[in-house]
Amino acid sequence: MSGPAVTAAIVVTYILRRLIAAVVLLLVVSMVVFAIFYLFPRWAGATPETLATRYVGRSATAATVKQTAQSLGFYDPVWLQYWHWLKAVFVGQDYNMGAEVEHCPAPCFGFSFQSKSPVWPDIVNRAPVTFSLAAGASILWLFAGVATGVVSALRRGSFFDRAAMSVALGGVSLPIFFTGLIGLAFFSYKIPVFASGGSYTPITHNPLTWAYDLLLPWITLAFLFSAQYARLTRAGMLETMNEDYIRTARAKGLPERAVVVRHGLRGALTPILTIFGLDLGLLLGGAVLTEKTFSLNGLGKYTVDAIENQDLPRILGVTLVAAFFIVMANLVVDLLYAVVDPRVRR
Amino acid sequence: MRTGRPARVVIAAVATLGLAACAGGGGSSSSSSSSGGTTKAAFNAAVKGVFNPSDKKGGIVKFADEGEPDSTDPGDTYYGYMWDFIRLYTRSLTMFTVAPGDKSNKLVGDLAEGLGQASDGGKTWTYKLRSGLKFEDGTAITSKDVKYGIERSTDKATFPDGPTYYDSLLNWPKGWAGPYKSKGMNTDSAISTPDDLTIVFHLKAPFSGFDYLAMTPQSAPVPQAKDTGAKYKEHVVSSGPYMFDTYQSGKSFTLKRNPNWSAATDPNRKALPDGYEYDMNVNSDDIDNRIAAGDLDIAAVGTGVTPATQSRVLSDPTLKARADNATLARLWYTSINPTVKPFDNINCRIAVEYAMDRTSYQTAYGGPFAGGDLATTLLPPVIPGYKKFDDYPSQGGKGDLAKAKEYLGKCGQPNGFSTNISFRNERPKEKATAEAWQQQLAKVGIKVTPKGYSKKDYFSTYAGNPPYVVKNDLGLVVNGWGADWNDGYGFLSQITDSRVIRDTGGSSNTSVRIPEVDQLLDQAANELNVEKRNAIWGEIDKKVMDQAVIYPGVYAKSLLLRGKALTNVFVNQQFGMYDYVSLGKP
Secondary structure, eight states: OOHHHHHHHHHHHHHHHHHHHHHHHHHHHHHHHHIIIIIHHHHTTOOHHHHHGGGSOTTOOHHHHHHHHHHTTTTSOHHHHHHHHHHHHHHOEEEEOSSSEEEEOSSOOOBOTTTOSBHHHHHHHHHHHHHHHHHHHHHHHHHHHHHHHHHHHHTTTSHHHHHHHHHHHHHHHSOHHHHHHHHHIIIIIISOOSOOTTOOOOTTTOHHHHHHHHHHHHHHHHHHHHHHHHHHHHHHHHHHTTSHHHHHHHHTTOOHHHIIIIIIIHHHHHHHHHHHHHHHHHHHTOOHHHHHHTTOOSHHHHHHHHHHTTOHHHHHHHHHHHHHHHHHHHHHHHHHHHHHOHHHHO | OOOOOOOOHHHHHHHHHHHHTTTTOSOOOOSSOTTOOSSOOOTTTTTSSOBSOOOOOOOEEEEEOSSOOSOSSTTSOOOHHHHHHGGGTOOOSEEEOSSSGGGGGSEEESSBSSSOEEEGGGTEEEEEBOTTOBOTTSOBOOHHHHHHHHHHHTOTTTOOSSOOHHHHHBOOOTTOOOTTTSTTOOOTTTEEEEETTEEEEEBSSOOTTHHHHTTSGGGSOOOGGGOOGGGGGGSOOOOSSEEEEEEETTTEEEEEEOTTOOGGGOTTOOOOSSEEEEEOSOOHHHHHHHHHHTSOOEETTOSOOOHHHHHHHHHOHHHHTTEEEEEEEEEEEEEEOTTSTTTTSHHHHHHHHHHSOHHHHHHHTTHHHHTEEEOOSSSOTTSTTOOOOOSSOOGGGSOOHHHHHHHHHHTTOTTOOEEEEEEETTOHHHHHHHHHHHHHHHTTTOEEEEEEEOTTTIIIIITTOHHHHHHTTEEEEEEEEEOSSSSHHHHHHHHHOGGGOOTTOOOSOSSOOOHHHHHHHHHHHHOOOHHHHHHHHHHHHHHHHHTTOEEEEEEEEEEEEOOSSOBSBOEETTTTEEOTTTOBOO
16 A cells, blocks of 8 residues: 555544544443433432422422323333433434324434423524534634734734733633623613624524624624633744744745744644634533523523423433534544644654 | 522622613603603503503514423413413413403403303303304314313323313313323313303312413313324414414514404403514523613513612613512412421410511512512412401511510520521522521521522422421421412412322422311302402411411512513513513504
């Protein structure tokens, strides 16, 4: 096999191994979540009826509680409940809606205990909101953060550097529900520059309105993250710009811009890429505080509501989705290392 | 009905900082408001009267909910605000008069021509439906549809959230498990329909308040052919002036006019707006800001503004002129458990009644505006049968420590004793109340230790579980109750009847075990004369207070904010919030 073919085979094998590991990880995550919500309470003395009381109305009789426990499968052993859930993910499941039976096609993450609606369509409906929020904010924070960090590093000790790092400190310190609510109060209600909370138009309906509705959440979220990236980039740049190869590049007569971008920034990008992967992966699972603050019905809000209501099917569904995105984001980041840092290829 | 807010202290505090900087945002409150109304905008303008009366049709009324309704299905909802809202797309046999103040206590016919005709001593109730009633698809509404709506609501496995009055009061056949599991079973022993416009209810025992039951959304008609069980909530077939247009689970839904609703058959509803928008899962602080700014009309849950907004509303004259401080049919109280020593001695219970400072209770609940008025009786003033009295008076409601010590001596505990008090962890006001008890009772030597529990299991496993209460020394239980309807039965039956107390837990009544009270409740259930019935409620109240098994804290109130552009705004005393059926747009 030739060199490129060997490299391709290595990369493919690497990706396959990581994907298999991801599947195993997701299985483990699902088991842990199941255990937390079902096994541990059982060990603590909870009965199927006490578990079912969470999902009945306030006037529920003992018979109602028993019926609910029955219909939610609480009388089955925990391993059997888990098996039913796992099987449904791959082959689907039928659910008794009372007047009719509804088939939940694969991937079926069960029906919400609270709302009795299937979990997967709920997740799919909410995912675009979270993706839109994460995508826009990440582009903003990456450019703003990296650019600020680069300039700060190059103008170390200057007024810009000090001002930028002070603002960065503010961004890192101020919680998003503070900046978000202030932003809404001033720029949506007092001076209507941005859309009000709860506004979301799908990009497929109108891209311009979509962007307008999300501008304030993007800016608020980006303010928080870009602060970290500015500081990280500045630190990385300060380190790499003192390397010997930078001096060599300058000595060779390369334009300063090329020195900074192709050599300096490139060397500083590796940790930024790592953090970006983690941050983006986490956000894709749901920007909880941002969505809650701006009343955006994304995965983050869905998660919080599910936890408040101890709605296990929903919790399981979003947990797995979030874990999946984190795992994928890390995989992509690891693959990008080879692109960014030639040393990794060797 | 669910009324508590999840604790969001930090967000509330932050919002206060931010919003205080823009006090005065958004409102104009002149007597001739921008909406063109004729009523001067003033604090409490909509409590006893109609603010901005108008018959103008058109516009879309916008609602926002900080969470989600328990269900939009009339057979499966128990939230007070849904019982208010659901009247837009469903009609029940009876309804409360759509009017402000005491007038809303009066029941009138909705689907039915009038109130029920009682016979057989109150064991049989007959209703005649109006003629010309239609569903949204133009098919006629018959008594069988009303019967089916009630039948399906008894399937608690499919519809676990609604009330269980029909389940327990009607004479269902043996083995009845709802129409899905008991297909084809004859249920004429519970509900019979001699013709398309007549429906007859057969009860196991006399019940004088059946017209109140007939008011509940469960008596909304449901066409059996279009019943989709647990999915029905996604498109309830309308019998009201509006019908579902769009529905996105957990996100929003919209209502549009029902072309087959006839005003001629519905003297209770004006149906002024062209439609409604209902957004779910909206940040509660954002809801208040949007109402203040005029971007939103109504906070659907109707329990009042957030603590952060409250201070802003009360300090800003413009916003205060748009606010209403509604009194609710709800009491925040503490149960004093006679099953826990030394509270088995009435004098120890009386000592605690005298010792507690009611004003600290009020403060714990948010003060006079958001918390409520000092309570000395079990029945709130809005419940018929209420009589003002105070068995354990003290100066300014601050407690009488001397009297408390006197009764401690009588019960053999002159130096005090130790006990525990339970509260729900998710309710900061209850935690504050428990701490107020701790501080105040320490002054007479009673050591109170607060114990927090999850709200979901509070009554089923802990404070409402008698063996647990005794084992864990829960002498005091922070509690609260809101009437399902403003009637003594609706308020008292679940919190004073000893027969609802189960060893398996689940009852809100943790302390009242008075045989005479049980007898009075049965007597009232059989009493068809309204004045006599109301007198019995008052008698029950006095007996419970005489036995000192409940410490009434505050009659709940809420601070509501009127939308900027709304007409016909008034507080419906039954729901303790704005009447959603009457609203219009200028």
